[in-house]
Amino acid sequence: xxxxxxxxxxxxxxxxxxxxxxxxxxxxxxxxxxxxxxxxxxxxxxxxxxxxxxxxxxxxxxxxxxxxxxxxxxxxxxxxxxxxxxxxxxxxxxxxxxxxxxxxxxxxxxx
Numbered sequence: 001x002x003x004x005x006x007x008x009x010x011x012x013x014x015x016x017x018x019x020x021x022x023x024x025x026x027x028x029x030x031x032x033x034x035x036x037x038x039x040x041x042x043x044x045x046x047x048x049x050x051x052x053x054x055x056x057x058x059x060x061x062x063x064x065x066x067x068x069x070x071x072x073x074x075x076x077x078x079x080x081x082x083x084x085x086x087x088x089x090x091x092x093x094x095x096x097x098x099x100x101x102x103x104x105x106x107x108x109x110x111x
Contacts, residue, residue, distance in 0.1 A: 043074075 013022065055069070058076075062069035095101050 016023075 048074075058069040058072050061067075061072050065072070
């Protein structure tokens with residue numbers, strides 16, 4: 001196996017791990033490889049355990065929509081982040097369009 005010194009730094013590994021053939025290394029700096037791109041435009045390979053039922057759900061959606069299931073998972077996670085952090089102007093605009101909210105506000109201000 002060829003050692004790529006410039007991309008990886010080998011970290012201290014316990015004797016037990018070494019006996020099993022495992023080595024701890026750092027990953028190359030991700031952002032150095034994506035110059036000129038935003039993080040939203042880049043993807044990173046990870047290992048994650050996801051329930052089989054969730055994977056099956058997204059594969060079924062992918063078959064219906066003609067998209068990849070991983071793309072759908074990525075979009076769902078992105079949507080969750082955006083819902084988590086709505087912009088103040090979007091919230092304000094949504095509230096100004098909500099007649100029930102405006103009636104409640106009018107009643108509260110009249111007190």
